[in-house]
Amino acid sequence: DAKTTQPNSMESNEEEPVHLPCNHSTISGTDYIHWYRQLPSQGPEYVIHGLTSNVNNRMASLAIAEDRKSSTLILHRATLRDAAVYYCIPLIIQGAQKLVFGQGTRLTINP
Amino acid sequence: DGGITQSPKYLFRKEGQNVTLSCEQNLNHDAMYWYRQDPGQGLRLIYYSQIVNDFQKGDIAEGYSVSREKKESFPLTVTSAQKNPTAFYLCASSGTGGRYSNQPQHFGDGTRLSIL
Numbered sequence: 001d002a003k004t005t006q007p008n009s010m011e012s013n014e015e016e017p018v019h020l021p022c023n024h025s026t027i028s029g030t031d032y033i034h035w036y037r038q039l040p041s042q043g044p045e046y047v048i049h050g051l052t053s054n055v056n057n058r059m060a061s062l063a064i065a066e067d068r069k070s071s072t073l074i075l076h077r078a079t080l081r082d083a084a085v086y087y088c089i090p091l092i093i094q095g096a097q098k099l100v101f102g103q104g105t106r107l108t109i110n111p
Numbered sequence: 112d113g114g115i116t117q118s119p120k121y122l123f124r125k126e127g128q129n130v131t132l133s134c135e136q137n138l139n140h141d142a143m144y145w146y147r148q149d150p151g152q153g154l155r156l157i158y159y160s161q162i163v164n165d166f167q168k169g170d171i172a173e174g175y176s177v178s179r180e181k182k183e184s185f186p187l188t189v190t191s192a193q194k195n196p197t198a199f200y201l202c203a204s205s206g207t208g209g210r211y212s213n214q215p216q217h218f219g220d221g222t223r224l225s226i227l
Contacts, residue, residue, distance in 0.1 A: 032213055043115075043201045043218030044154070087153065091213065097142065097205055098169075099216060101153030 004088050009106045012078050020073040020105055022088030027068055032091045034099065035062065035073050037084040044087065044101075047073065083109045113138045115219035117202050122224045132187045132222045134202035141206065143185035144216065147171060148199040157200075160185055189224065197226050 005023040012018045024033065032051050036044040048055055048062045050071070055062045061074040075082055085104040092098040116135045124130045136143065142161050146154040156169030160179040174193025179185055185204075189196045201221045206214035 034215065036215075041199075041221070041223075043203070043221050044216075045218070046215035049213070049215065097144075097216065098156065098159075099154070101146075101155070103153055 004090065004102050006086075006088055006102065006105045008103065009108065011108045011110065013110045014080060015077050018075040018078045018082070018107065018109075020075075020086050020088075020107065021070065022072070023070045024088065024090055025069040027090045029068075033062070033064060033068075033071050034089045034091045035060070036087045036089065036099075036101075037082075038087070038104070039084045047086070049091070078107075078109050080109050080111060083107055115202055115204055115217055117200075117219035117222050119222060120220065122222055123227055124224070126226050127191045129191060130189050130196075130224065132189070132200055132202075132224070134185045134187065134219060135183055136185075136202075136204045136217075137183065138204055138217060139182070140204035140217070141182070142204060143179070144203040144205075145169075145175070145177065145185070145187045146201045146203065148201060148221075154201060157187065196224060199223050 003026050032049050034049040035047040037047050038044040048057050048060050050062045050064050064071045085106050087101050087104040089099050118133045144159040145157040148154045155171050157175050158169050158177045160166035163182050166177050166179050176188045199221050203216040203218045205216040
């Protein structure tokens with residue numbers, strides 16, 4: 001399985017951009033990169049996913065390195081509600097999806 | 112609104128008893144999943160099902176059992192054989208197969224199980 005490395009924690013200020021990095025140097029050529037986030041005592045919430053090119057949606061942007069060994073989740077203007085644990089996950093399709101959750105990055109947003 | 116419903120939110124059972132956690136979805140998804148989360152840890156896959164009447168073991172299936180008699184429902188039984196059942200249990204669903212294989216998983220709000 002592909003391994004990921006994320007910082008244990010990050011801190012940012014409200015209304016500022018946040019860049020959450022993830023290293024996935026052992027990812028295979030067909031694995032998509034998915035990002036989920038989890039608020040306390042809730043189930044994870046899908047944020048965004050991509051394969052090779054940068055992706056944008058209403059929640060965030062995903063920048064994927066050209067060699068696909070790393071990616072960065074970008075929250076353009078953080079709010080207090082963005083405080084959560086963010087998981088970077090290579091999606092393995094083995095019959096069904098297999099999401100392998102690591103420790104994630106705990107993001108703190110200061111008012 | 113469409114979504115995943117897990118019940119109950121909190122569950123207490125005596126040691127040695129089996130307990131069943133409910134998971135229902137109205138998203139018309141073929142695939143459903145059960146995860147376990149321990150404090151400060153990521154999620155670990157217990158069981159998953161791609162279609163009715165079929166399911167597969169995940170990474171930590173020992174001490175658990177599931178059934179998939181209906182597309183909408185995927186109950187998880189925590190048996191007395193599970194050595195350390197106290198945890199946060201999360202159910203998810205997704206589209207599967209073909210162009211849907213990369214679809215995101217939708218999660219419920221979880222059931223927190225405590226063994227007394």
